[in-house]
Amino acid sequence: MKIVVLIKQVPDTSRERTLVPATGWLDRDAAENLVDEINERALEVALRVKDSDKSTEITVLAMGPEEATKAIRKALSMGADSGIHVLDDGLAGADATRTAAVLAAALRSTSADVIVAGNESTDGRGGVVPAMVAEHLGLPLVGGLSAVDLGNATVSGTREGETGSLQISAQLPAVVTVTERTAEARFPNFKGILTAKRKPVTTLSLADLDVAATPARAVVVAHSERPAREAGRKIVDDGAAGNLLAGYLIENHLV
DSSP states (O other): OEEEEEOOEEEOTTSOOOBOTTTOOBOTTSSOEEEOHHHHHHHHHHHHHHHHOTTOEEEEEEESSTTHHHHHHHHHHHTOOEEEEEOOGGGTTOOHHHHHHHHHHHHTTTOOSEEEEESSOTTTOOOOHHHHHHHHHTOOEEEEEEEEEEOSSEEEEEEEOSSOEEEEEEESSEEEEEOTTSOOOOOOOHHHHHHHTTSOEEEEOHHHHTOOSSOOOOOOOOOOOOOOOOOOOOOOOSSOHHHHHHHHHHHTTOO
16 A cells, blocks of 8 residues: 655744744744644554555655755654655745645655545644645545544544544545544654665656646735733622623623
């Protein structure tokens, strides 16, 4: 089985995020950039398949600037076999539509049996790119799984909802997305860190993918900083606290 895992390098989620004033894009220089945790969980799903079947081949695919190579090497140190890095200046600021089209173009040459990704990135939180990739490739999307079972010909799993859970499945090839409820990712060991340096990473440009160089991306026309959080209103019970609380709820349309 050949599995391709989509990974993304994002700013450290523990740090405050800011926008670049001139563009409205996320400021990726304001914090350390790391492999998105949800992508590490997606990789863990693939690695567990490889643990039980050593013939499984795992490739990680990332689109991003030169620094995204670090994210690919991290994934290789965790156990992936090879990497693909889509690198092109024309992709700066690419929106979800552009990103999905380019990723799909890169995936067409991989002959993947299954494509695994996180359900949404922690920087954009759009949650639409995997579905758009599946549409480009004409593959079924088995999305939002908290548990995954990958077989030779099918993928099945559990999707948690507000009122219950669903058991869903599809024939391979397919696109699968996982949630933060899937297994926590393993840490790279010393051997993995050493061997990662020797594993192949293919760099592809828009020209290599035969994708038009003219970017199609959303344009941010205006943005502003999030206002500071205001102090809460303190109600002292002098016998009328119930009425004051009810009035507050009504005033703020909370009842």
